[in-house]
Amino acid sequence: MSNSNYKYQSVLFIDDDPITLMLCKKVIEKTQFSLHVDTLTNGKDALKYLNEIYEKGSKIYPDLIFLDLNMPVMDGWEFLDALSKTNLYDSNLNIIILSSTIDPKDIEKAKNYSIVKNFISKPITAENLLRISK
Amino acid sequence: MTSYYFLFFLNLANTKNLCINQSFTGFYIDKNLFTTLIVLIIFFIVTLIILSFLYLKEKKSKKKIKENNLLLYNEIEKFNVVLKATSDTIWDWDTKTNKFVWNKGIEDFFGYKKDEIREDLQWWFEKIHPEDSIRMSVKLYSFIEEKEGKWQDEYRFQHADGHYCYINDRGMLIKDKNDNVVRMIGAMQDISKVKLEEERLKLLETVINQSSDAIIISENNVAKTGSTPKIIYCNPAFTKMSGYCKDDILGKSIASFLSYESVRNNMENIIYALRKKQNIVFEGVNKNKNGENYWISCSSTPIFDNNKTNTHWISIQRNITSEKIRETERENLIIELTKNNKDLKQFSYIISHNLRAPLSNLTGLLALLEDYEIKETELKEIVEGFSKSTLLLNQTIEDLIKVIVIKDNPSTLKEKVNLKLFFDSIINQIPYLMETKNPIITTSFEQETLYINKPYLESIVLNLMTNALKYSKENIKPEINVSTKLKNNKIEITFSDNGLGIDLEKNKDKIFGLYQRFHDYPDSKGLGLYLIKTQVESMGGTISIDSQINIGTTFKITLNNE
Numbered sequence: 231m232s233n234s235n236y237k238y239q240s241v242l243f244i245d246d247d248p249i250t251l252m253l254c255k256k257v258i259e260k261t262q263f264s265l266h267v268d269t270l271t272n273g274k275d276a277l278k279y280l281n282e283i284y285e286k287g288s289k290i291y292p293d294l295i296f297l298d299l300n301m302p303v304m305d306g307w308e309f310l311d312a313l314s315k316t317n318l319y320d321s322n323l324n325i326i327i328l329s330s331t332i333d334p335k336d337i338e339k340a341k342n343y344s345i346v347k348n349f350i351s352k353p354i355t356a357e358n359l360l361r362i363s364k
Numbered sequence: 365m366t367s368y369y370f371l372f373f374l375n376l377a378n379t380k381n382l383c384i385n386q387s388f389t390g391f392y393i394d395k396n397l398f399t400t401l402i403v404l405i406i407f408f409i410v411t412l413i414i415l416s417f418l419y420l421k422e423k424k425s426k427k428k429i430k431e432n433n434l435l436l437y438n439e440i441e442k443f444n445v446v447l448k449a450t451s452d453t454i455w456d457w458d459t460k461t462n463k464f465v466w467n468k469g470i471e472d473f474f475g476y477k478k479d480e481i482r483e484d485l486q487w488w489f490e491k492i493h494p495e496d497s498i499r500m501s502v503k504l505y506s507f508i509e510e511k512e513g514k515w516q517d518e519y520r521f522q523h524a525d526g527h528y529c530y531i532n533d534r535g536m537l538i539k540d541k542n543d544n545v546v547r548m549i550g551a552m553q554d555i556s557k558v559k560l561e562e563e564r565l566k567l568l569e570t571v572i573n574q575s576s577d578a579i580i581i582s583e584n585n586v587a588k589t590g591s592t593p594k595i596i597y598c599n600p601a602f603t604k605m606s607g608y609c610k611d612d613i614l615g616k617s618i619a620s621f622l623s624y625e626s627v628r629n630n631m632e633n634i635i636y637a638l639r640k641k642q643n644i645v646f647e648g649v650n651k652n653k654n655g656e657n658y659w660i661s662c663s664s665t666p667i668f669d670n671n672k673t674n675t676h677w678i679s680i681q682r683n684i685t686s687e688k689i690r691e692t693e694r695e696n697l698i699i700e701l702t703k704n705n706k707d708l709k710q711f712s713y714i715i716s717h718n719l720r721a722p723l724s725n726l727t728g729l730l731a732l733l734e735d736y737e738i739k740e741t742e743l744k745e746i747v748e749g750f751s752k753s754t755l756l757l758n759q760t761i762e763d764l765i766k767v768i769v770i771k772d773n774p775s776t777l778k779e780k781v782n783l784k785l786f787f788d789s790i791i792n793q794i795p796y797l798m799e800t801k802n803p804i805i806t807t808s809f810e811q812e813t814l815y816i817n818k819p820y821l822e823s824i825v826l827n828l829m830t831n832a833l834k835y836s837k838e839n840i841k842p843e844i845n846v847s848t849k850l851k852n853n854k855i856e857i858t859f860s861d862n863g864l865g866i867d868l869e870k871n872k873d874k875i876f877g878l879y880q881r882f883h884d885y886p887d888s889k890g891l892g893l894y895l896i897k898t899q900v901e902s903m904g905g906t907i908s909i910d911s912q913i914n915i916g917t918t919f920k921i922t923l924n925n926e
Binding site: 247249250253256257260300330331332333334351352353354355356 | 717720722724727765
């Protein structure tokens with residue numbers, strides 16, 4: 231299987247639920263959505279991870295970042311707020327919210343962040359991925 | 365008399381043999397002639413004196429008459445002025461002849477023309493109101509009988525235009541030397557205005573006395589004594605409300621009935637209003653005689669006299685205790701309900717989220733499982749059961765979430781929906797049911813497009829459609845008819861089928877209720893009609909149902925056409 235079959239080089243999942251992460255990895259692999267899949271379990275770790283890339287100057291960010299909203303330590307909203315205060319916010323980061331929230335206010339709120347490119351309701355499926363892929 | 369006097373002197377001359385001719389002819393003056401001359405001279409002098417006396421006397425008497433005339437004239441003038449100035453109508457009754465004479469007042473104040481007035485007693489009585497005439501005449505004649513004091517009476521007297529005026533009549537008797545009554549003179553005064561005012565005041569008094577609101581009049585003695593206005597009147601409502609008798613109340617100020625706390629809360633405003641002489645409205649707690657508190661709403665208004673001096677204050681107090689209790693209860697209830705509602709909303713969001721999260725994993729995992737071939741039959745069955753249950757659970761949660769979302773976010777977003785295309789897309793969403801049931805679907809849309817909340821309409825029609833297909837009669841081809849009509853600027857969507865129908869007699873009240881199932885169907889969740897009703901109502905519409913068992917069901921949805 232050559233690398234060219236993959237739609238993306240790398241994606242990052244930020245979610246505290248290991249089953250969700252496992253499921254996402256499987257779906258990504260099955261659909262050949264991305265070559266690499268990284269996972270982190272809260273916003274704080276994700277912020278640290280992205281900052282390290284920025285400081286190294288490599289500027290090789292994940293092509294897509296799937297962000298859960300409901301997480302311990304630092305939830306999705308806190309992560310977005312913290313991110314918006316950094317230099318990273320204006321870089322070409324693409325964030326997709328992947329949440330099981332049903333509150334329409336969440337969808338409206340997400341529109342306030344220009345960095346958020348899409349909003350997917352869990353679970354992640356092949357159809358969902360098809361919809362957001364380039 | 366003068367001629368007698370002259371003759372007297374002539375005789376006197378003759379008796380002295382006086383011959384005038386003789387004396388003059390011979391130029392001879394004898395003694396007799398001289399005497400005669402002297403008598404004549406005396407005669408002239410006396411005559412002159414008498415004449416001058418008489419002249420002076422007459423002159424004096426003329427002057428006096430003139431003076432008297434002037435005096436009389438002045439008196440008449442004065443009398444006329446008084447008559448003109450008075451608003452009284454004067455009458456003069458000759459009791460012997462019953463001649464009855466009126467002054468000009470009968471014309472001026474009662475509008476009668478000269479030729480309409482008869483100068484007899486009968487005419488007067490004719491003009492008195494029939495209801496008053498007997499009482500009045502009895503009083504009048506007994507007064508004449510007694511001949512004592514003054515007469516005064518009130519009665520109604522007819523004006524020339526027909527209406528009756530209230531009259532206050534005062535009269536006095538004139539008697540002859542033998543103490544017989546010969547005349548009676550009276551003065552009529554129109555007191556209609558006073559009477560009307562009296563009646564108005566009586567009415568007002570009734571209002572004040574009957575009022576269930578306390579009405580208190582206080583005298584403004586701030587300037588004099590520096591103290592708050594003292595109560596000089598209160599109506600029965602205040603004595604009832606406060607429990608105090610009038611004597612306890614009069615002389616106190618309205619503030620002295622307020623509880624300590626209410627005084628503290630309102631005193632600043634009350635003092636300000638007193639100083640500025642402004643109306644003040646406040647709520648407070650009064651203490652009654654038994655020491656019990658009662659809530660009042662009080663409005664105090666300053667009253668000014670003609671000199672714009674604030675003389676009195678009128679306060680109206682209403683007992684609002686029961687209102688206050690209700691208000692407090694209502695406020696507490698609202699606070700509690702709002703909190704409960706908020707908690708419940710939060711709770712339902714958390715529950716649905718927490719349910720959704722693992723459920724979505726289950727759905728995802730089951731989708732992954734489809735790639736694996738399961739050879740063992742029993743395991744396959746288990747996985748299938750697992751899959752079906754997950755699907756059903758997922759649908760239920762999705763429906764519940766829809767209800768929660770609708771309840772919390774009333775529909776606002778509307779878009780143009782082409783009915784024909786819309787309906788085709790609905791049918792495409794249920795290929796399995798369409799294939800297995802193979803229904804006859806007829807549509808008639810009066811208008812091509814609707815401006816509506818599309819997701820809601822989709823959910824409603826999809827729900828109705830699946831219901832119609834699921835609950836169709838066995839061995840009979842399902843027939844579904846959908847139509848829209850414009851009626852009185854309202855859109856009427858009718859959805860009918862020839863299916864199993866619902867027993868409305870039994871289920872009328874719970875047809876659109878939550879978790880109501882009317883058929884034994886394996887994946888029925890009892891949510892559909894509840895969701896439909898919630899969605900219709902959130903769009904400001906209504907839904908009704910007509911159904912007969914084994915004949916079919918018709919749903920009618922009415923929406924505002926905007």
